[in-house]
Structures are given as C-alpha cells and as structure tokens.
Amino acid sequence: MSKHFLSAAIIILSLSIIYCGMQIGISNSNQKNKKEVSNLDKGLLTIEETAKYLSMSVDQLEEIIFHQDIERADLTSFDIYEFIPYIKVNDEKYFNKVQVNEWIKYNATEWAEINY
Structure with a gap:
C-alpha cells in the first residue's frame, strides 16, 4: 500500500x-x-501621435487646427465633430482617439474637403 x-x-x-x-x-x-500596449491605445494622444494616426505631418495637423479654430470662433453653434475635437492642457493639445475617429466619420459622410 x-x-x-x-x-x-x-x-x-x-x-x-x-x-x-x-x-x-x-x-x-x-x-x-x-x-x-501601443501609445495609440491610450486615452489621450499628443499632437504628434494624432498626426501619425492620421497619416499626416504635425505641421499639417496644426494648420488644420489653426484654421478650424478661426472658423469656430466666428460661429455661435456647430456640429460637435465639424471641427477636430481636442483639449488644451498647459498649452499642449491632446486628442481623444474615439473623438478623432468620430471627426473622421463626420467629415467623410459630410463630404468635407479640408484645404488649408
């Protein structure tokens, strides 16, 4: 046993x-x-990460933001995703990836052409 x-x-x-x-x-x-985990999977993206995500240069993205900010300042109301959404913290712009995707969808369905 x-x-x-x-x-x-x-x-x-x-x-x-x-x-x-x-x-x-x-x-x-x-x-x-x-x-x-990729930096693109985090909650907020820097302007460099956002530009890379959108396959454009940082200068191109900053130019789009600059012109959209001018347009937005003249309006009293607008669709939320008509302009690329971002938050500013200590003069640095941060982007939510989900909202950037919504901005892309909105502008793709509205047939918006962005030329600045």
Whole structure:
C-alpha cells in the first residue's frame, strides 16, 4: 500500500509542478502584452501621435487646427465633430482617439474637403 501511496504522491506532485509552471508562463506573457500596449491605445494622444494616426505631418495637423479654430470662433453653434475635437492642457493639445475617429466619420459622410 505504501508503494501505491508513494506513486500517487509523485504523480500529484508532478502534475502540480506542471500546473504551476503553466500558470507562471501565462502570467509572464500577460505582463509582456500589457507593457507592449501601443501609445495609440491610450486615452489621450499628443499632437504628434494624432498626426501619425492620421497619416499626416504635425505641421499639417496644426494648420488644420489653426484654421478650424478661426472658423469656430466666428460661429455661435456647430456640429460637435465639424471641427477636430481636442483639449488644451498647459498649452499642449491632446486628442481623444474615439473623438478623432468620430471627426473622421463626420467629415467623410459630410463630404468635407479640408484645404488649408
């Protein structure tokens, strides 16, 4: 009987070591994936990240913002996504990726042409 008990204990111990090894491997891969999250997946994008996301230069994006800000200042009301939405913190502009996507959709469906 002690031979069977020893064999069962060895099998259980082996299975538990294999299981723990698998859990550690899964945990490590999840941590690597979290570290590799792209900057474009974060909540707010800088003007450089937004320009890259829109496949344009920072100068082009700043020019669009400049002209849209002038247009927006003259209006009392406008559709929310008519102009690219951003927030300004300490003179730095930040963009919400979801709202940038909505701005793209709005301007694509309104057949807006942006030439500045």
